[in-house]
Structures are given as C-alpha cells and as structure tokens.
Amino acid sequence: MGRRFQELAFTPLVKQHQQEHGSRAQYERLAERSGPGNTLGPDEQTFISLRDSFYMASVGETGWPYVQHRGGPKGFVRIINPSLIGFADLRGNKQYISLGNFDHDARVALFFMDYPNQTRLKILGRVKVHEHDSEAPALIESFRSADKSSVVERVILVHVEGFDWNCPQHITPRYTVEELQEVLTPLTQKLAKLDEENAKLREKLRRLSQIESTSTT
Ligand SMILES: Cc1cc2nc3c(=O)[nH]c(=O)nc-3n(C[C@H](O)[C@H](O)[C@H](O)COP(=O)(O)O)c2cc1C
Known part of the structure; x- marks a missing residue:
C-alpha cells in the first residue's frame, strides 16, 4: 500500500477505528516504509491490461455511492501512461448515472478482480470525460473497437491517485x-x-x- 492510498482512504474517523482496534501503529510504520504509490508500476499495468471487467464506484450529488460493472474484451481498459488509464463508454441503457455523478464529483474507486488467481487491485482516481471537447474525436476514434455494433459515446480517462492490492482471502476462484x-x-x-x-x-x-x-x- 502506497502513502497516497493511505492519505486518501485513511480519514480521521478511519484512523480512530484503527487506533481503537490496535492497527494504527502498524499502518503508520507501513506509510513510513512505503513509496508514494501514486503511479502504476509494471505489475499493476499488466494486471489491468489482462482484465475483462471492473467495478467503478462514483458518488452522486445526493451523497449516495453508486457502483457500476464495466465489461469488455481483455485489454479494454487501456494504460495510457503510469498515471492515466481509460476506457470507452459505450451506448447502453441511457441511464447515465455514473456520467451524472462525474459532473458532481470526479472521484472514483475502481475494483479489478482476478478470480482464478484470487487477486484484486483497488484504484482511487479522478475521472475526465471526453465527449464534447477538442480531444474527444481522436480519443473516441482510437478507442473504437473492431466490433462496430457498439457505439462509443465518449472516452472516460481516469487519472490514478493511489492503489492498493488486497490479500487473497475470501476470494472464491471463479x-x-x-x-x-x-x-x-x-x-x-x-x-x-x-x-x-x-x-x-x-x-x-x-x-x-x-x-x-x-x-x-
Ligand atoms: C445494448 C447494450 C450494450 C452494452 N454493452 C456494454 C459493454 O460492452 N460493456 C459495459 O460495461 N456495459 C455495457 N452495457 C451497459 C451500459 O453501458 C450501461 O448502460 C452503462 O454501464 C450504464 O452506466 P450507468 O449505470 O452509470 O448509467 C450495455 C448496455 C446495453 C443496453
């Protein structure tokens, strides 16, 4: 776990619980030993490029969290650089819940699962939607897949802020x-x-x- 992930996820109330349950010191030591962990290394990049789905949590203006599942062929989430990943947002049920949430708050939590190997990667980041801006046409074109039946409405880029790998416990291999x-x-x-x-x-x-x-x- 990098320092940046701790900074973002370990809020004062979270730290209070860690203190109460005896894990605070251990995480403080971990933070001292860790690097910033705000960019994806080779392991994270390979892991993401082999996934065929992920979960994405966003927050609406009412404060409710919202989780959506995204799926596609392996590699549909592209690594643009160690701080930037992206995927095509395809025309679907036209609810646009995640999209509306991004207008309010660009922060997302992504969850990538490798069930056979019981491994998961959490990413915290900020979304930038490319639909009407000057970069959008080229980005949309480059994210268009060979499958012409799906319409790429926009490209969603995620600027990675922090990540964490979880332990394999309780992941049933599927x-x-x-x-x-x-x-x-x-x-x-x-x-x-x-x-x-x-x-x-x-x-x-x-x-x-x-x-x-x-x-x-
Ligand atoms: C015909 C159709 C095709 C879809 N294809 C995909 C897809 O390939 N990948 C994916 O993650 N979601 C797919 N979806 C789901 C939609 O993109 C879904 O509308 C979108 O994820 C909704 O996001 P929201 O819950 O944030 O509004 C599809 C939905 C429909 C109706």
Missing part, C-alpha cells in the same frame, strides 16, 4: 467460459479418444464371444 475451455478442451478430446477406443474394444469383445459361442455349440 473461471470464465474461455478459461474453462483451456482446461476442458484437452480433457474433452481425450474423452472422445477413450470413447472411440472403448467402442472398438467392445466390438472386438462382441466378435470374440460370438466366435466362442459358435465353437462350443
């Missing part, structure tokens, strides 16, 4: 169909071969028992 197929395809092929061999052996056995029964009669 696998996508694609990940399961990698393991299951060789097994299915082996099973088909065994089925074929089995059928041949049964046929051989049937013929042998036929010969045996005609020779004993």
Whole structure:
C-alpha cells in the first residue's frame, strides 16, 4: 500500500477505528516504509491490461455511492501512461448515472478482480470525460473497437491517485467460459479418444464371444 492510498482512504474517523482496534501503529510504520504509490508500476499495468471487467464506484450529488460493472474484451481498459488509464463508454441503457455523478464529483474507486488467481487491485482516481471537447474525436476514434455494433459515446480517462492490492482471502476462484475451455478442451478430446477406443474394444469383445459361442455349440 502506497502513502497516497493511505492519505486518501485513511480519514480521521478511519484512523480512530484503527487506533481503537490496535492497527494504527502498524499502518503508520507501513506509510513510513512505503513509496508514494501514486503511479502504476509494471505489475499493476499488466494486471489491468489482462482484465475483462471492473467495478467503478462514483458518488452522486445526493451523497449516495453508486457502483457500476464495466465489461469488455481483455485489454479494454487501456494504460495510457503510469498515471492515466481509460476506457470507452459505450451506448447502453441511457441511464447515465455514473456520467451524472462525474459532473458532481470526479472521484472514483475502481475494483479489478482476478478470480482464478484470487487477486484484486483497488484504484482511487479522478475521472475526465471526453465527449464534447477538442480531444474527444481522436480519443473516441482510437478507442473504437473492431466490433462496430457498439457505439462509443465518449472516452472516460481516469487519472490514478493511489492503489492498493488486497490479500487473497475470501476470494472464491471463479473461471470464465474461455478459461474453462483451456482446461476442458484437452480433457474433452481425450474423452472422445477413450470413447472411440472403448467402442472398438467392445466390438472386438462382441466378435470374440460370438466366435466362442459358435465353437462350443
Ligand atoms: C445494448 C447494450 C450494450 C452494452 N454493452 C456494454 C459493454 O460492452 N460493456 C459495459 O460495461 N456495459 C455495457 N452495457 C451497459 C451500459 O453501458 C450501461 O448502460 C452503462 O454501464 C450504464 O452506466 P450507468 O449505470 O452509470 O448509467 C450495455 C448496455 C446495453 C443496453
């Protein structure tokens, strides 16, 4: 955990609870030893570029937090530089809840999950929406995918402020169909071969028992 993540997430009330429950000193020592942690290193960049989804929390002007799930092909969240990541905001249900929230408060919390490896990465950052500004056309064009059926309405860039990796505890390993197929395809092929061999052996056995029964009669 970098210093910046602590600065943002450890509010006075949070620290009060850490004090009460005996973890405050430990986190203070951690902050002294840690780097700023406000830019993504190679591990974080690789991790993000391999994800096919993430969760994004924003806050509306009523104060209510709101979490949305975003999904796409692996790499749909692009690393622009160690402080900047971005994704295409596609035309969807036209509720524009996250978008409206960003007008009020640009701060977001992102949650990236790797279920098979029981790993998660939290990011705190500030959003910049590119839709009507001068940079928008080029950005939207560069984020357009090969799948022309989806309309890129805008590009959302997130300026990373801090991040934290979580421990693997309590993450149940889950696998996508694609990940399961990698393991299951060789097994299915082996099973088909065994089925074929089995059928041949049964046929051989049937013929042998036929010969045996005609020779004993
Ligand atoms: C036809 C359709 C396609 C969608 N495709 C995607 C998609 O590829 N990725 C994604 O994260 N959300 C997708 N969504 C969800 C929308 O983008 C959703 O409207 C948007 O995330 C809503 O954000 P909000 O809850 O902040 O208003 C799709 C929704 C619809 C109706």
